[in-house]
Amino acid sequence: MRPAAIEAMTDQLARTGNASSLHTSGRLARRVVEESRETIAGAIGCRPSEVVFTSGGTESDNLAVQGTYAARRDVDPRRVRLLVSSVEHHAVLDCVDFLAAHEGAKVTWLEGDADGRVAPETVRRALSEDPESGALVSVMWANNEVGTIQDIRGIAAVAHDLGVPMFTDAVQAVGHIPVDIAASGVDLASLSAHKLGGPIGVGALVVKRNHTLVPLSHGGGQERQVRSGTLDVPAIRAFAVAVEESVRELAEESTRLTGLRDRLIEGALGLGLDIAVGGPWTPGVASDRLPGNAHLLVPGCDGDSLLYLLDAAGIECSTGSACQAGVPQPSHVLLAMGVPEEQARGALRLTLGRTSTTEDVDAVLAALPGAVERARRASGRSW
């Protein structure tokens, strides 16, 4: 967490009241919530009333997809089609699968290019087939595995052209690349505090004023009646501080991180280990790929082995693979991008952030050859 967010949270923990109570402590807590809402709205270009606080990205994604699906079907039973990019986070994918299995949803997967980027034309083609059945278009702003940044504005324009609302999972985008909700045209966007230096367990769903959602949780009717539950005032305050700070520092930090990212990718490609980069990458450019994301494809070994070997060297990273019955499965994102299964098995995602330094990058580059050699020996595969 950002030190300023820790300070804000700690400060609130000592004097929290229920923000829905009418007594003095309650009203003070309410003021903190509403000021936080204004701070977040100001930083991401929406109205304060459009910010609905949640427990994080997963809940926001579920509320956006399920809440919209139910609301659209209530108004018109033909609206059962979800148009969803095939590189979405599991919080969206699994929610869509659930609606297909239990609530009669029809799913059109929006295929992207070799970097996972969905063309607005792809959305137009898919929607034009039967616009009356469209319930929601869902394309994430930036991908959490390979860092690909989507043309959200272009896709939202197409969706609206054909009368369908647009949701974007902006969890990886806010605080890392410029995000202006109003200018993007989206109806819904999800945010998560712990992706930008705030606490774990709090986030928001931006819901445009004229967009109707059916709530997933019922109770006290907090947050425009769509997200019942007593508000976590300290977490919300810290979330707002983290959003404000990360957006304020974005321009400078983005340049610094892009430089580190390029050093890491160039260094890895130059190790003579046949490593390739996953996702789009243009040195010095942060508009097609998240500035802090380096994704490496290491042939001849399992990403999970590399993860443990690097962890032992003090380097914490991830693979993007999911486990099914104890067997690591290649990432759905890489498979959707057309990466062969064998190559996708050796995926490694290294992300850089606020505290990352040149020395950190050089430590990774120093540790990689030994780790790759051992992981390859363990896998016994050739490439």
Ligand code: PLP
């Ligand atoms: N969406 C994306 C793109 C993410 O990267 C994540 C977290 O990894 C989530 C959603 C889930 O967010 P949370 O951990 O706040 O539930």
